[in-house]
Amino acid sequence: xxxxxxxxxxxxxxxxxxxxxxxxxxxxxxxxxxxALDAARSGEADAAVVPLENSVEGAITVTLDELAWxxxxxxxAELLLPVEFSLLVxxxxxxxxxxxxxxxxxxxxxxxxxxxRELPDAVVVAAPSTAAAAQEVSVPGSPYDAAIGPAxxxxxxxxxxxxxxxxxxxxxxxxxxxxxxxxxLPEPTGADRTSLVAFLRDDHPGALLEMLSEFAGRGVxxxxxxxxxxxxxxxxxxxxFDAEGHVGEARVGEALSGLRRLSDDVRFLGSYPRADRxxxxxKRGTADPDFAEAASWLTRIRTGQV
Numbered sequence: 001x002x003x004x005x006x007x008x009x010x011x012x013x014x015x016x017x018x019x020x021x022x023x024x025x026x027x028x029x030x031x032x033x034x035x036a037l038d039a040a041r042s043g044e045a046d047a048a049v050v051p052l053e054n055s056v057e058g059a060i061t062v063t064l065d066e067l068a069w070x071x072x073x074x075x076x077a078e079l080l081l082p083v084e085f086s087l088l089v090x091x092x093x094x095x096x097x098x099x100x101x102x103x104x105x106x107x108x109x110x111x112x113x114x115x116x117r118e119l120p121d122a123v124v125v126a127a128p129s130t131a132a133a134a135q136e137v138s139v140p141g142s143p144y145d146a147a148i149g150p151a152x153x154x155x156x157x158x159x160x161x162x163x164x165x166x167x168x169x170x171x172x173x174x175x176x177x178x179x180x181x182x183x184x185l186p187e188p189t190g191a192d193r194t195s196l197v198a199f200l201r202d203d204h205p206g207a208l209l210e211m212l213s214e215f216a217g218r219g220v221x222x223x224x225x226x227x228x229x230x231x232x233x234x235x236x237x238x239x240x241f242d243a244e245g246h247v248g249e250a251r252v253g254e255a256l257s258g259l260r261r262l263s264d265d266v267r268f269l270g271s272y273p274r275a276d277r278x279x280x281x282x283k284r285g286t287a288d289p290d291f292a293e294a295a296s297w298l299t300r301i302r303t304g305q306v
Contacts, residue, residue, distance in 0.1 A: 004178070005030050005039035005048040011131035011153030017081045017176035018049040033062045040180055041071045047180035048073075054083070054174045057106050059226050064240050067179070067269055068197045068228065075195055075270035076186060077178040085111050085166040088134050088147045088159040095162065098122055102133040103148035111148055114166040122146075134159055175275070186272050188246035191279045193223065195269035198259055199230070199238045208239070214258035215243060218251040219286030244280040246271040250291035251282075 004022050007014040008029025018027060025046075030036040033050050040048040051060045067073060085107055089098070101115070101124045108115070108124055115124060122145075127133035130149030137147040138157035147159065154161050186192075200207050215222055224242035245252040248271065260266045284290075299305075 005045035219283035
Protein backbone atom coordinates (compact mmCIF):
# COMPACT_ATOMS: atom_id res chain seq x y z
CA UNK A 1 0.00 0.00 0.00
CA UNK A 2 1.52 3.36 -1.00
CA UNK A 3 2.12 5.94 1.72
CA UNK A 4 1.24 9.56 0.94
CA UNK A 5 2.25 12.54 3.03
CA UNK A 6 -0.07 15.52 3.31
CA UNK A 7 -0.57 18.83 5.08
CA UNK A 8 -1.97 17.80 8.46
CA UNK A 9 -3.07 17.29 11.07
CA UNK A 10 -5.92 14.87 10.40
CA UNK A 11 -9.08 16.60 9.23
CA UNK A 12 -7.66 19.15 6.76
CA UNK A 13 -8.99 19.87 3.31
CA UNK A 14 -5.72 18.35 2.16
CA UNK A 15 -6.65 15.02 3.72
CA UNK A 16 -10.02 15.20 1.98
CA UNK A 17 -8.20 15.72 -1.33
CA UNK A 18 -5.85 12.81 -0.60
CA UNK A 19 -8.79 10.51 0.08
CA UNK A 20 -10.05 11.23 -3.44
CA UNK A 21 -6.68 11.15 -5.23
CA UNK A 22 -5.44 8.01 -3.47
CA UNK A 23 -8.29 6.39 -1.53
CA UNK A 24 -6.42 3.16 -0.75
CA UNK A 25 -3.19 4.74 0.46
CA UNK A 26 -1.66 4.96 3.91
CA UNK A 27 -1.80 8.58 5.09
CA UNK A 28 1.08 10.44 6.75
CA UNK A 29 0.02 13.81 8.24
CA UNK A 30 2.77 16.45 8.31
CA UNK A 31 3.06 19.72 10.18
CA UNK A 32 3.42 21.87 7.05
CA UNK A 33 3.83 21.80 3.27
CA UNK A 34 7.63 21.69 3.51
CA UNK A 35 7.54 18.62 5.75
CA ALA A 36 5.10 16.84 3.42
CA LEU A 37 7.28 17.47 0.37
CA ASP A 38 10.44 16.50 2.24
CA ALA A 39 8.79 13.19 3.16
CA ALA A 40 8.31 12.51 -0.54
CA ARG A 41 11.87 13.60 -1.34
CA SER A 42 13.44 11.40 1.33
CA GLY A 43 11.40 8.30 0.53
CA GLU A 44 9.59 8.34 3.86
CA ALA A 45 6.47 8.65 1.70
CA ASP A 46 5.85 7.52 -1.86
CA ALA A 47 4.27 10.86 -2.74
CA ALA A 48 2.75 13.96 -1.17
CA VAL A 49 -0.51 15.85 -1.61
CA VAL A 50 -0.31 19.61 -1.08
CA PRO A 51 -2.41 22.69 -1.99
CA LEU A 52 -1.21 24.76 -4.94
CA GLU A 53 -3.78 27.50 -5.43
CA ASN A 54 -7.19 28.71 -4.27
CA SER A 55 -9.79 30.39 -6.46
CA VAL A 56 -10.23 33.22 -3.91
CA GLU A 57 -6.87 33.49 -2.13
CA GLY A 58 -4.69 32.76 -5.17
CA ALA A 59 -1.39 30.87 -5.13
CA ILE A 60 -0.12 28.95 -2.11
CA THR A 61 3.31 30.57 -2.19
CA VAL A 62 5.04 28.11 0.14
CA THR A 63 4.18 25.31 -2.29
CA LEU A 64 5.41 27.31 -5.28
CA ASP A 65 8.72 28.03 -3.58
CA GLU A 66 9.22 24.47 -2.34
CA LEU A 67 8.70 23.09 -5.85
CA ALA A 68 11.15 25.61 -7.31
CA TRP A 69 14.02 24.83 -4.91
CA UNK A 70 15.48 21.72 -3.35
CA UNK A 71 15.55 18.24 -4.82
CA UNK A 72 13.23 18.01 -7.84
CA UNK A 73 9.69 16.67 -7.55
CA UNK A 74 7.15 16.03 -10.29
CA UNK A 75 3.42 16.71 -10.23
CA UNK A 76 1.59 13.57 -11.37
CA ALA A 77 -2.05 14.46 -10.67
CA GLU A 78 -4.27 17.34 -9.63
CA LEU A 79 -7.68 17.74 -8.02
CA LEU A 80 -10.07 20.68 -7.78
CA LEU A 81 -11.73 20.38 -4.38
CA PRO A 82 -14.76 22.52 -3.49
CA VAL A 83 -14.06 24.38 -0.25
CA GLU A 84 -17.01 24.36 2.13
CA PHE A 85 -16.54 25.69 5.65
CA SER A 86 -18.52 24.54 8.68
CA LEU A 87 -18.85 26.00 12.15
CA LEU A 88 -17.69 23.20 14.45
CA VAL A 89 -18.47 23.16 18.19
CA UNK A 90 -18.44 20.84 21.16
CA UNK A 91 -21.77 19.04 21.69
CA UNK A 92 -24.24 21.27 23.51
CA UNK A 93 -22.76 24.56 22.31
CA UNK A 94 -25.28 26.97 20.76
CA UNK A 95 -24.68 30.12 18.73
CA UNK A 96 -25.15 32.55 21.70
CA UNK A 97 -22.43 30.66 23.60
CA UNK A 98 -19.75 31.40 21.05
CA UNK A 99 -17.38 34.14 22.18
CA UNK A 100 -14.06 32.99 20.67
CA UNK A 101 -13.56 31.35 17.27
CA UNK A 102 -10.38 29.62 16.15
CA UNK A 103 -9.51 29.03 12.48
CA UNK A 104 -6.96 29.48 9.70
CA UNK A 105 -6.55 33.03 8.30
CA UNK A 106 -7.82 31.91 4.87
CA UNK A 107 -11.08 30.76 6.47
CA UNK A 108 -11.42 34.10 8.26
CA UNK A 109 -11.14 35.89 4.93
CA UNK A 110 -13.54 33.59 3.11
CA UNK A 111 -16.19 33.58 5.88
CA UNK A 112 -16.12 37.31 6.63
CA UNK A 113 -19.80 37.95 5.86
CA UNK A 114 -21.03 35.02 7.96
CA UNK A 115 -18.95 36.10 10.94
CA UNK A 116 -20.16 39.70 10.69
CA ARG A 117 -23.78 38.60 10.40
CA GLU A 118 -24.01 35.68 12.84
CA LEU A 119 -21.14 36.29 15.30
CA PRO A 120 -20.50 40.04 15.26
CA ASP A 121 -19.19 40.14 18.83
CA ALA A 122 -17.02 37.01 18.69
CA VAL A 123 -13.24 37.28 18.78
CA VAL A 124 -11.72 35.39 15.86
CA VAL A 125 -8.17 34.04 16.39
CA ALA A 126 -5.84 32.71 13.67
CA ALA A 127 -4.80 29.05 13.82
CA PRO A 128 -2.05 27.12 11.97
CA SER A 129 -4.71 25.17 10.05
CA THR A 130 -8.45 24.55 10.14
CA ALA A 131 -7.85 21.03 11.43
CA ALA A 132 -5.55 22.28 14.19
CA ALA A 133 -8.34 24.68 15.18
CA ALA A 134 -10.86 21.84 15.38
CA GLN A 135 -8.41 19.75 17.37
CA GLU A 136 -7.93 22.58 19.88
CA VAL A 137 -11.68 23.24 20.25
CA SER A 138 -12.30 19.55 20.95
CA VAL A 139 -10.09 19.66 24.08
CA PRO A 140 -12.13 20.06 27.30
CA GLY A 141 -11.47 23.46 28.81
CA SER A 142 -10.30 24.97 25.53
CA PRO A 143 -10.42 28.79 25.48
CA TYR A 144 -12.16 28.60 22.10
CA ASP A 145 -15.85 27.89 21.66
CA ALA A 146 -15.89 27.10 17.93
CA ALA A 147 -13.69 26.29 14.98
CA ILE A 148 -14.22 26.97 11.29
CA GLY A 149 -13.10 24.14 9.06
CA PRO A 150 -14.13 21.25 6.83
CA ALA A 151 -16.80 18.83 8.01
CA UNK A 152 -14.15 16.08 7.96
CA UNK A 153 -12.38 17.85 10.85
CA UNK A 154 -15.52 17.61 12.95
CA UNK A 155 -15.68 13.89 12.24
CA UNK A 156 -12.08 13.42 13.37
CA UNK A 157 -12.35 15.41 16.60
CA UNK A 158 -15.90 14.71 17.76
CA UNK A 159 -17.33 18.15 17.07
CA UNK A 160 -20.85 19.05 16.00
CA UNK A 161 -21.59 21.00 12.82
CA UNK A 162 -23.56 24.05 14.00
CA UNK A 163 -23.59 25.75 10.57
CA UNK A 164 -22.48 24.69 7.10
CA UNK A 165 -21.58 26.37 3.79
CA UNK A 166 -20.33 29.45 5.62
CA UNK A 167 -18.17 30.79 2.81
CA UNK A 168 -18.97 34.13 1.22
CA UNK A 169 -18.72 32.42 -2.18
CA UNK A 170 -20.28 29.03 -2.85
CA UNK A 171 -18.03 28.27 -5.83
CA UNK A 172 -14.65 28.39 -4.05
CA UNK A 173 -12.24 25.60 -4.97
CA UNK A 174 -8.69 24.71 -4.00
CA UNK A 175 -6.36 22.99 -6.44
CA UNK A 176 -4.37 20.19 -4.85
CA UNK A 177 -1.52 18.32 -6.52
CA UNK A 178 0.09 14.93 -5.97
CA UNK A 179 3.87 15.08 -6.28
CA UNK A 180 6.52 12.38 -6.23
CA UNK A 181 10.17 11.83 -6.99
CA UNK A 182 11.08 12.02 -10.70
CA UNK A 183 10.07 9.01 -12.77
CA UNK A 184 8.03 8.07 -15.85
CA LEU A 185 5.43 10.67 -16.80
CA PRO A 186 1.72 9.97 -17.10
CA GLU A 187 0.80 9.28 -20.72
CA PRO A 188 -0.81 12.14 -22.69
CA THR A 189 -4.59 12.12 -22.49
CA GLY A 190 -5.43 15.04 -24.78
CA ALA A 191 -6.51 17.07 -21.74
CA ASP A 192 -3.28 17.68 -19.87
CA ARG A 193 -1.39 20.40 -18.04
CA THR A 194 2.36 21.04 -17.93
CA SER A 195 3.96 22.93 -15.02
CA LEU A 196 7.43 24.45 -14.92
CA VAL A 197 9.60 27.13 -13.36
CA ALA A 198 11.84 29.46 -15.40
CA PHE A 199 14.65 31.65 -14.08
CA LEU A 200 15.62 34.80 -15.96
CA ARG A 201 19.17 34.80 -17.34
CA ASP A 202 19.33 38.57 -16.90
CA ASP A 203 16.85 41.37 -16.29
CA HIS A 204 16.31 43.43 -19.45
CA PRO A 205 13.40 45.11 -21.27
CA GLY A 206 11.13 42.47 -22.78
CA ALA A 207 12.62 39.51 -20.85
CA LEU A 208 9.22 38.18 -19.77
CA LEU A 209 7.76 38.89 -23.21
CA GLU A 210 10.49 36.75 -24.75
CA MET A 211 9.51 33.88 -22.48
CA LEU A 212 5.82 34.25 -23.27
CA SER A 213 6.52 34.38 -26.99
CA GLU A 214 7.96 30.86 -26.86
CA PHE A 215 4.50 29.64 -25.87
CA ALA A 216 2.43 32.01 -27.99
CA GLY A 217 4.34 31.31 -31.20
CA ARG A 218 3.56 27.60 -30.89
CA GLY A 219 -0.09 27.98 -29.88
CA VAL A 220 0.40 26.91 -26.27
CA UNK A 221 -2.07 28.56 -23.90
CA UNK A 222 -0.89 29.44 -20.39
CA UNK A 223 -3.42 28.84 -17.61
CA UNK A 224 -1.35 30.38 -14.81
CA UNK A 225 1.65 32.68 -14.41
CA UNK A 226 3.14 33.54 -11.01
CA UNK A 227 6.24 35.58 -10.26
CA UNK A 228 8.24 34.82 -7.13
CA UNK A 229 11.35 36.56 -5.72
CA UNK A 230 14.63 34.69 -6.00
CA UNK A 231 15.89 36.17 -2.72
CA UNK A 232 18.87 37.69 -4.52
CA UNK A 233 17.67 41.29 -4.24
CA UNK A 234 14.77 43.55 -5.14
CA UNK A 235 13.60 43.05 -8.72
CA UNK A 236 15.00 39.52 -9.10
CA UNK A 237 12.23 37.06 -9.89
CA UNK A 238 11.56 33.63 -11.29
CA UNK A 239 8.30 32.51 -12.89
CA UNK A 240 5.91 29.61 -12.45
CA PHE A 241 3.97 28.60 -15.56
CA ASP A 242 1.07 26.22 -16.12
CA ALA A 243 0.53 25.44 -19.80
CA GLU A 244 -2.14 23.50 -21.64
CA GLY A 245 -0.85 20.24 -23.08
CA HIS A 246 1.73 17.53 -22.42
CA VAL A 247 5.49 17.75 -22.87
CA GLY A 248 5.20 14.74 -25.17
CA GLU A 249 3.28 16.89 -27.66
CA ALA A 250 5.40 18.73 -30.21
CA ARG A 251 4.10 22.23 -29.57
CA VAL A 252 4.70 21.97 -25.80
CA GLY A 253 8.06 20.25 -26.12
CA GLU A 254 9.33 22.86 -28.57
CA ALA A 255 8.08 25.70 -26.36
CA LEU A 256 10.00 24.28 -23.40
CA SER A 257 13.12 23.85 -25.53
CA GLY A 258 12.89 27.47 -26.66
CA LEU A 259 12.37 28.64 -23.10
CA ARG A 260 15.40 26.66 -21.96
CA ARG A 261 17.58 28.44 -24.52
CA LEU A 262 16.46 31.85 -23.21
CA SER A 263 16.58 31.15 -19.49
CA ASP A 264 19.24 30.75 -16.88
CA ASP A 265 17.47 27.56 -15.82
CA VAL A 266 14.14 25.79 -16.33
CA ARG A 267 12.75 23.30 -13.82
CA PHE A 268 10.20 20.91 -15.31
CA LEU A 269 7.47 20.16 -12.74
CA GLY A 270 5.45 17.59 -14.67
CA SER A 271 2.86 16.88 -17.33
CA TYR A 272 -0.33 15.32 -15.97
CA PRO A 273 -4.09 15.04 -16.65
CA ARG A 274 -6.14 18.16 -16.00
CA ALA A 275 -8.70 17.81 -13.24
CA ASP A 276 -11.32 19.63 -15.32
CA ARG A 277 -10.67 17.38 -18.35
CA UNK A 278 -10.71 20.38 -20.71
CA UNK A 279 -8.91 19.83 -24.00
CA UNK A 280 -7.05 22.75 -25.61
CA UNK A 281 -8.36 24.42 -28.74
CA UNK A 282 -5.44 24.01 -31.12
CA LYS A 283 -4.59 26.79 -33.53
CA ARG A 284 -4.08 25.86 -37.15
CA GLY A 285 -0.55 24.56 -37.68
CA THR A 286 0.12 23.56 -34.05
CA ALA A 287 -0.97 19.90 -33.95
CA ASP A 288 1.69 17.18 -33.84
CA PRO A 289 1.27 16.26 -37.56
CA ASP A 290 1.88 19.92 -38.48
CA PHE A 291 5.22 19.92 -36.63
CA ALA A 292 6.15 16.57 -38.18
CA GLU A 293 5.38 17.81 -41.69
CA ALA A 294 7.40 20.99 -41.13
CA ALA A 295 10.38 18.96 -39.85
CA SER A 296 10.15 16.67 -42.87
CA TRP A 297 10.06 19.66 -45.21
CA LEU A 298 13.17 21.11 -43.57
CA THR A 299 14.98 17.78 -43.85
CA ARG A 300 14.23 17.63 -47.58
CA ILE A 301 15.67 21.13 -48.04
CA ARG A 302 18.82 20.31 -46.07
CA THR A 303 19.41 17.11 -48.05
CA GLY A 304 18.88 18.75 -51.42
CA GLN A 305 15.56 17.03 -52.18
CA VAL A 306 13.72 20.30 -52.89
